[in-house]
Amino acid sequence: MSMSHTPDVACTRCKFFDDHVKAQAADEGLCRFNPPVTQPSPESHGLWPVVSREDWCGHFSAETPVAGSGD
């Protein structure tokens, strides 16, 4: 499967994207591919990477198969 950037390959279409977050911009969400990172202090919660809906990366995995992808 080619990972070229098309409108079908975007965080908002990825199974790891989480938009159920308060206090985020409307076009942002969290990437849940990896565990939280970068705790400012031992008492703090870890941070999930913030991504925009139109971002993408090589770990993209469609929530549902993309039409015409052949996968």
Ligand code: SF4
């Ligand atoms: S950064 Fe990658 S793994 Fe995370 S939501 Fe976007 S496409 Fe998916």
